[in-house]
Amino acid sequence: MSIRPLALTDARQLAQLYSQNREFLAPLEPLRPDAFYTFEGQRRHIAQLTDRRTAGTAYPFVITVGGKPVGAINLSNVVRGAFQNANVGYWVAEEHNGQGVCTRALALVCERAFTELGLHRVEAGTLPDNYASQRVIEKNGFVRIGLAPRYLQIAGVWSDHILFQKTVES
Numbered sequence: 001m002s003i004r005p006l007a008l009t010d011a012r013q014l015a016q017l018y019s020q021n022r023e024f025l026a027p028l029e030p031l032r033p034d035a036f037y038t039f040e041g042q043r044r045h046i047a048q049l050t051d052r053r054t055a056g057t058a059y060p061f062v063i064t065v066g067g068k069p070v071g072a073i074n075l076s077n078v079v080r081g082a083f084q085n086a087n088v089g090y091w092v093a094e095e096h097n098g099q100g101v102c103t104r105a106l107a108l109v110c111e112r113a114f115t116e117l118g119l120h121r122v123e124a125g126t127l128p129d130n131y132a133s134q135r136v137i138e139k140n141g142f143v144r145i146g147l148a149p150r151y152l153q154i155a156g157v158w159s160d161h162i163l164f165q166k167t168v169e170s
Helices: 008-020 022-028 039-055 101-114 131-139
Strands: 002-005 059-065 068-079 085-092 121-126 143-154 157-167
Touching (some): 008 068, 039 059, 059 085, 059 101, 068 101, 085 101, 101 121, 101 131, 121 143
Parallel strands (some): 085 121
Antiparallel strands (some): 059 068, 121 157, 143 157
């Protein structure tokens, strides 16, 4: 299992992966238009993420198992200056869920965040009932910092999130 930077050439495989896992991911993600699940939709999405990477505000990665994409992990909302912070979000295909793939991917992305990217803090949030994701986060040394009411719109509803952080010192 490894991670690598997201590329436009991933559009076809990610469109297929998102389509195959649409129902599985639906309760955990924002509402997405049907076009998001198409090759063209993924090309546009990846182009936007690539622009953010160029601007230094996001660092998108593909999670691979045996060289095949099985999910994604992204550092987003990167803020430099005195903060040196990013948010992390991730997903993995249902068939790879519960196998330690996200745990390892999060470890790898944090290593990059704290070394090559020079960040000081990475923040993660989960829905209060997403115990699997909370385990992934806690296994990586993140500390719970609180509850954010109506934090993100997930599945069309403004949803509370438990927030966690990890700093370079932890």
